[in-house]
Amino acid sequence: MTSIPTIRPATPDDAAPLAGLVAGLMADEGKxxxxxxxxxxxxWLSGETPMIEVLLAERDGAALGYLAFYRAFSLFRPGPVMLVENVYVVxxxxxSGIGKRLLVAAAQTALNRGWGRLELNVADGNPGADAAxxxxxxxxxxxxxxxxEDAGLATLAARR
Incomplete structure (x- = not known):
């Protein structure tokens, strides 16, 4: 029988397996x-106020997925909100429910912090994720x- 994966906050010590997971997501998306x-x-995961936070899913020491997020703010809400940057499962x-467990953990984190919204984007070409x-x-x-972004950002910034 396969054990249930654990979901926990990533630390700087998780950077190497996390880099591998990010590479997997990028390959899936053709980046x-x-x-x-x-x-x-x-x-980015270090310090009192890290630039990004990550929830890591793992089983028996193997990284199986992640959800990366950061605090954003909404004037319409109004207040702090959780902006999910990526959700990825190998x-x-x-x-197997790992993505769902990551989102549930993220929702719990948002509520515990008093953040009134969890927001993420779904690629148009990913109907399975959209349905989930x-x-x-x-x-x-x-x-x-x-x-x-990139060159387009520089072009926009140079406009008069």
Whole structure:
């Protein structure tokens, strides 16, 4: 019988396996840019106010997935909210409830901190994730994400 995975906050010591999980997500999404290094992740997870927080799913010492989030703020809510940056589960364990356990743990964290909302984006080409999130009660507010990054960000910043 397979043991139930544990969900726990990641520490800087988890940076190497986390880097591998992030690389897996990037490969799944067809991203070709370099992902974060273990050193970068360790730095971002460090300190009194880390730049990003991560919930790590593991079983028998093996990392099976993660949910990365940070505190954001909404004037419309109003107040602090949890913005989920990534949710990833290794392919061979998908469908086993790990993603759900990560989201439940994230919701508990948000409530414990007095954050009134958990928000995440779902890629248009991922109907399975969209259906899973809807089944957990996450709604689609009818908004689409717009993004500018890298060279486009520099071009926008240089406009007059």
């Amino acid at each position: 070709t840019n370099a992902g974060p290094t273990a050193g970068q992740l360790a730095q 392919p061979e364990t998908r469908g 999130y809807r089944a957990l009660g996450l709604s689609a507010p009818g908004e689409s994400v717009r993004r500018v």
